[in-house]
Amino acid sequence: MYTRRRFIPERMDDPAISQREIDASFDFIRMVNRRLGGVATLRRELESLRTEWPRDRPLRLLDLGTGAADLPLDAIGWAEARGLPIECVGVDNHPAALAVARRLAEDEPRLQLLELDAREAVEHFGVRSFDLVHAGMFLHHLPDLEVMTTLAAMGRLARRRLVWNDLHRTRFNAVAIRLLTIGRHPTVRFDAAASVGKGFVRDEALDLARRVGLENVRVRCAFAGRLVLTASGLGDVS
Numbered sequence: 231m232y233t234r235r236r237f238i239p240e241r242m243d244d245p246a247i248s249q250r251e252i253d254a255s256f257d258f259i260r261m262v263n264r265r266l267g268g269v270a271t272l273r274r275e276l277e278s279l280r281t282e283w284p285r286d287r288p289l290r291l292l293d294l295g296t297g298a299a300d301l302p303l304d305a306i307g308w309a310e311a312r313g314l315p316i317e318c319v320g321v322d323n324h325p326a327a328l329a330v331a332r333r334l335a336e337d338e339p340r341l342q343l344l345e346l347d348a349r350e351a352v353e354h355f356g357v358r359s360f361d362l363v364h365a366g367m368f369l370h371h372l373p374d375l376e377v378m379t380t381l382a383a384m385g386r387l388a389r390r391r392l393v394w395n396d397l398h399r400t401r402f403n404a405v406a407i408r409l410l411t412i413g414r415h416p417t418v419r420f421d422a423a424a425s426v427g428k429g430f431v432r433d434e435a436l437d438l439a440r441r442v443g444l445e446n447v448r449v450r451c452a453f454a455g456r457l458v459l460t461a462s463g464l465g466d467v468s
Contacts, residue, residue, distance in 0.1 A: 235399065237373050237428055240421040243324070247417070252326040254415040256298040258422070259367065266454035268366050269304050271395045275460065276308060279362065282390060288315035288340075292360040292387060294348040294380065295368025296320030299331035299341060302364075306340050319360070321346040349376070352383050358464075363388040366395040370428040374438065382442040391462045392444075397429030398457040406455065426455070435459045 241247060242255045263269050283289055289309070293302045302318035309316035319342045320335075322328050328345055335341045346354060348368070363384045369377045384392040397403070407426050411419045430438075432449050435457060439447045444461040451457050 233399075233427070235374075235428060235430065235434065238424040240371065240424050241417045242327075242421050243371060245324070245326075247326060249326055249329065251415065251417045253330060254418055255421060256300075256327070256330050258411070258414060258418045260298055260300045263300055263366070267452050267456040268301060268395060271452065271456060271458050272301050272305055272364060272366070272393065273308050275362065275364075275391065275393050276305060279390060280312075280314070282361075283314055284361065288317040289362065290360045291316060291318045292351070292355070292363045293318065293320045294351065294363065294365040294384065295371065296322050296331060296343070297327050297366075297368075299335050299343060301366050302341055303335055303338060306338060316340060318342070319344065319355075321348060321351060323347045348380050349383060352386050355387060357386050358389045360387050361390045362393065363391075364393045364395060367397060367425070369394060370396050370425055370430065378438055378442045381439055381444065385442065385444050385461065385464055388461075388464045390464065391460060392464065394435065394439075394459040396435075396457050396459075397426055398451050398455050399426060399429035399431055400455070403429070403455040429455075430457050432457065 242252060291302060291305055299320040302320050306316055306318060317340055320331060321344045323345060328343055331343050369380060404426050407422045411422045432451060435449050439459055446462045449459045
């Protein structure tokens with residue numbers, strides 16, 4: 231850990247952001263997910279669930295703070311290639327982000343997109359309503375108290391596993407992200423640096439998860455600046 235976590239508002243979280251800026255932001259985020267561990271992390275978790283895949287229905291995946299919905303879309307492609315049935319729901323409370331997601335997913339009936347605050351998801355969907363609940367580069371947008379509220383909600387929503395897939399806060403990653411965003415839109419450069427500064431280290435993530443009562447928690451710091459926390463065995467899977 232090179233500094234304490236610094237909560238700096240990102241420009242993409244401003245409701246007044248232009249569609250041009252949000253498009254540039256999600257172009258970059260989708261590239262980061264493809265090349266630097268976001269896609270690989272979710273695929274790894276899906277692969278580990280293959281022996282538990284429901285036999286009488288599609289596996290249900292919820293993606294909180296879905297942004298451009300590139301990760302649930304990739305999960306659908308991954309499952310289709312293996313002949314596994316899947317249904318995904320992506321939620322986000324930012325209309326401009328959902329505009330990008332709906333454009334990318336307009337021909338995909340297995341993905342439902344909803345404008346919804348993640349903290350309201352349990353009330354909206356019900357307890358144990360998804361097999362896998364995933365949050366990709368979303369929780370770093372929140373202060374610690376809201377991170378815990380969201381983790382608790384994820385634990386109530388998930389029947390089999392929750393996956394917190396986020397940024398690892400290190401000095402190396404802070405330097406690397408500045409180099410990676412050279413020549414990008416100013417909003418992308420600002421937000422990318424702020425995101426790493428709001429990322430997490432292993433002990434912080436474990437502490438937040440344990441404070442909301444999650445069990446069977448594992449944390450790994452993956453290649454290319456990813457921190458991945460999982461919790462399993464969350465509820466009745468009959």
